[in-house]
Amino acid sequence: MLADIDTWVLDLDDTLYPSGNGLADQMKALIRGILSRHFGTDDAGARRIQAELIAAHGTTLRGLMTTEGLAAADILEFEHHIDYSVLRSDALLAEAIAALPGRKFVFTNGSAYHAEQALARLGLSDHFDGVFDILAGQLIPKPYPESYRRFVEQFSIDPSRAAFFDDLAVNLDVPEQLGMATVWVGGEPAPGTAPYEVIAQRRWRVWELAPFLHSLTAPAVRPSTM
Numbered sequence: 001m002l003a004d005i006d007t008w009v010l011d012l013d014d015t016l017y018p019s020g021n022g023l024a025d026q027m028k029a030l031i032r033g034i035l036s037r038h039f040g041t042d043d044a045g046a047r048r049i050q051a052e053l054i055a056a057h058g059t060t061l062r063g064l065m066t067t068e069g070l071a072a073a074d075i076l077e078f079e080h081h082i083d084y085s086v087l088r089s090d091a092l093l094a095e096a097i098a099a100l101p102g103r104k105f106v107f108t109n110g111s112a113y114h115a116e117q118a119l120a121r122l123g124l125s126d127h128f129d130g131v132f133d134i135l136a137g138q139l140i141p142k143p144y145p146e147s148y149r150r151f152v153e154q155f156s157i158d159p160s161r162a163a164f165f166d167d168l169a170v171n172l173d174v175p176e177q178l179g180m181a182t183v184w185v186g187g188e189p190a191p192g193t194a195p196y197e198v199i200a201q202r203r204w205r206v207w208e209l210a211p212f213l214h215s216l217t218a219p220a221v222r223p224s225t226m
Helices: 023-039 043-057 060-068 072-081 091-099 112-122 145-154 169-178 209-217
Strands: 007-010 103-107 130-132 162-166 181-185 197-200 203-206
Touching: 023 043, 023 060, 023 072, 043 060, 060 072, 072 112, 091 209, 112 130, 130 145, 145 169, 162 169, 169 181
Parallel strands: 007 103, 007 162, 103 130, 162 181, 181 203
Antiparallel strands: 197 203
């Protein structure tokens, strides 16, 4: 399984670290604060405006730049107020990623700054060959096809030899269409003891990333080929 893969593409938030540590809540609250101040509204109003911006433009960032003329740097300044200390290094995950053959990339809808801060806290800064962020995608986020195409072109990716990992199933549709193997990370374990669930040909779901990645490179526990 995945023996032909030489390019590993991993989402950051809720993929390289589990959900529930409060980091996502921090980011959402900070973004709503920007909206509240800019539009002179309360938290409920900020939530409504954010939902409208995301529905129309894909992300709050792109929506604010398009409709309000705000600069990306001014909006993304909120990231400098995130408390990244909620993240902890994961030696098992670092070892598993280091053992993967070929190139490894982070593909995030956040900024490169956010990725750098998070990867440093996770002890993963030296384990990736590049980060593709929302600015590299020209403000077009996952799951829009243009974002993935820019990523493939920028890093000269052969989709047939790439695996894409994300905590949102919708973000895996385009990679699958491009010919990548896809892995949906998260959720409750399926019944039984298998470290993964087969969803379709070259598409899996795993609930713990590090053990799954270890199983790909440890011959004694390597999953059987599908």
